[in-house]
Amino acid sequence: MPFSTPKLILHGLRRTALGAALLLASPAQAEPLLDDAKLLLTGGVTSVDGASGGGLATWSTIAGRGSERAIGISAHVTGIALPDYGWQSHGLALGIHDRVELAYARVNFDTRAVGAALGLGRGFRFNQDIFSAKLRLVGDLVYGPALLPAIAVGAAHKRSLDGAIVRAVGAAAAKGTDFTVSATKLLLSRSILVNATARLTRANQFGLLGFGGGKQRGRTVQFEGSLAWQASRRLALGGEFRTRPDNLGIAQENDAFDLFAAWAPVRNLTVTAAYVDVGSVATFKGQRGALLSLQAAF
Amino acid sequence: MGRTMKGIRVIAISAALMLSAASLHAQQAPQEPPPEAAVDWDKEFGVTEKTRDPVTGELPVDPYVQSNANAGAAPFKGDGMARAFGGKDGIRRIAQSTVARSEADPRIKAIFEKHDMGRLRRTLFEQFCYILNAGCDYTGRAMPPSHKGLGTTRADLNALVENLQAAMRENRVPFAAQNRFLAKLAPMDRHVTERGEKRLLPRR
Numbered sequence: 001m002p003f004s005t006p007k008l009i010l011h012g013l014r015r016t017a018l019g020a021a022l023l024l025a026s027p028a029q030a031e032p033l034l035d036d037a038k039l040l041l042t043g044g045v046t047s048v049d050g051a052s053g054g055g056l057a058t059w060s061t062i063a064g065r066g067s068e069r070a071i072g073i074s075a076h077v078t079g080i081a082l083p084d085y086g087w088q089s090h091g092l093a094l095g096i097h098d099r100v101e102l103a104y105a106r107v108n109f110d111t112r113a114v115g116a117a118l119g120l121g122r123g124f125r126f127n128q129d130i131f132s133a134k135l136r137l138v139g140d141l142v143y144g145p146a147l148l149p150a151i152a153v154g155a156a157h158k159r160s161l162d163g164a165i166v167r168a169v170g171a172a173a174a175k176g177t178d179f180t181v182s183a184t185k186l187l188l189s190r191s192i193l194v195n196a197t198a199r200l201t202r203a204n205q206f207g208l209l210g211f212g213g214g215k216q217r218g219r220t221v222q223f224e225g226s227l228a229w230q231a232s233r234r235l236a237l238g239g240e241f242r243t244r245p246d247n248l249g250i251a252q253e254n255d256a257f258d259l260f261a262a263w264a265p266v267r268n269l270t271v272t273a274a275y276v277d278v279g280s281v282a283t284f285k286g287q288r289g290a291l292l293s294l295q296a297a298f
Numbered sequence: 299m300g301r302t303m304k305g306i307r308v309i310a311i312s313a314a315l316m317l318s319a320a321s322l323h324a325q326q327a328p329q330e331p332p333p334e335a336a337v338d339w340d341k342e343f344g345v346t347e348k349t350r351d352p353v354t355g356e357l358p359v360d361p362y363v364q365s366n367a368n369a370g371a372a373p374f375k376g377d378g379m380a381r382a383f384g385g386k387d388g389i390r391r392i393a394q395s396t397v398a399r400s401e402a403d404p405r406i407k408a409i410f411e412k413h414d415m416g417r418l419r420r421t422l423f424e425q426f427c428y429i430l431n432a433g434c435d436y437t438g439r440a441m442p443p444s445h446k447g448l449g450t451t452r453a454d455l456n457a458l459v460e461n462l463q464a465a466m467r468e469n470r471v472p473f474a475a476q477n478r479f480l481a482k483l484a485p486m487d488r489h490v491t492e493r494g495e496k497r498l499l500p501r502r
Contacts, residue, residue, distance in 0.1 A: 031451075037457070038456065039456050039459060039460070067451065067452045068451075069451055069452070069493065069495065070496075097497075100498065142484055143452075143487035144484070144488070187481075188478070188480050189477070191477045231473070233473070
């Protein structure tokens with residue numbers, strides 16, 4: 001009889017230990033915040049507007065390598081060498097549950113000798129901040145019904161840091177917000193990625209020359225299309241087309257094209273090289289050149 | 299400080315009271331509990347022992363209707379895909395390599411720890427072989443019941459896809475054919491994953 005007490009306590013202790021172990025098990029097996037789980041290249045690269053996508057177009061992808069139960073982050077730096085200008089941009093993006101994307105990008109646009117010709121001074125730089133948000137409404141880039149693309153809506157708030165100058169060239173405003181709706185799908189049966197985006201915008205030269213102008217003050221609907229072939233798990237080759245408004249009275253703006261190769265040599269790095277044609281920029285025609293972009297994503 | 303000490307003392311006293319009450323109760327217990335070895339816990343919890351099939355070594359599963367429709371995708375037409383995958387032998391190697399890679403993959407190996415791997419190797423081969431139109435019938439269960447209770451996620455699925463891609467690469471399946479096969483599997487995602495998207499906002 002007296003021995004029953006320690007035995008009962010021991011039994012109770014064992015149960016308590018089991019309970020504690022079960023309680024501890026859940027945090028120990030908790031899912032990681034960053035799960036690095038997307039398939040290669042399916043987070044897209046970083047577009048010129050800072051949102052994930054192709055080089056020119058915003059896609060319905062969500063930045064970073066996080067799956068729908070985690071977050072993802074990406075950082076990028078992009079350089080474009082044009083005959084008369086130099087573009088440099090960099091930024092960060094956060095993807096939450098493969099559902100919401102928040103991104104920031106800074107664009108620095110070097111006018112080199114054109115700056116002197118325009119009376120701004122040699123090497124004058126137009127600068128711009130872009131804050132963007134994107135929400136994937138439905139569908140998935142890879143999974144789900146083959147004919148249901150990932151569909152996302154987005155907004156990009158752009159702030160020129162050269163307000164007085166962009167107004168002097170005829171822009172109606174130094175700040176503007178673009179609204180996008182995109183549909184993107186990787187058609188696995190053909191190894192082809194297709195994207196179509198409609199953008200409501202009044203940005204001049206992506207916003208570097210302000211917003212609206214003498215020819216067109218308000219927003220217009222523009223189109224962005226991308227077609228890419230997945231050559232291997234690590235390499236995609238494609239082309240893009242982006243129509244742009246022609247708002248400013250003093251300078252014509254053309255549609256933009258690119259041909260790109262996106263390569264993921266390792267899981268967390270994507271290198272994009274492209275041939276880009278943006279047409280005429282601030283009266284200097286034939287701006288065709290090379291784009292190189294590096295993106296690290298987790 | 300004094301108040302804290304008092305609080306601690308009160309807690310200690312009440313804990314001691316509780317303990318003594320528990321031991322009193324134990325001492326007054328009329329019968330000693332039966333020794334643990336005598337309790338058949340399997341019976342208590344309604345667990346029945348499963349015996350492996352003497353020939354295949356597979357564990358039995360609950361009865362189900364066998365049908366090729368359980369494979370979850372319509373097979374390819376013609377023999378082009380079967381040839382790209384090296385026929386039945388190639389498909390068997392790919393299915394087995396996919397399973398072996400996944401069992402060793404730190405991201406998803408836990409899912410397979412209590413799994414009937416013999417049955418998985420066989421049914422995965424049958425499913426691949428049937429969909430690739432290489433002359434097999436699929437005798438396994440449909441995707442939702444065969445993945446029930448595994449708690450799998452999209453991240454797990456992507457890890458499995460990477461292992462399948464590695465197995466196909468190892469067996470020299472051209473990349474376009476790999477993707478054509480994945481195109482048959484991709485629409486099943488919601489049938490083979492159990493835990494979907496994490497909610498951004500708590501349910502109201």
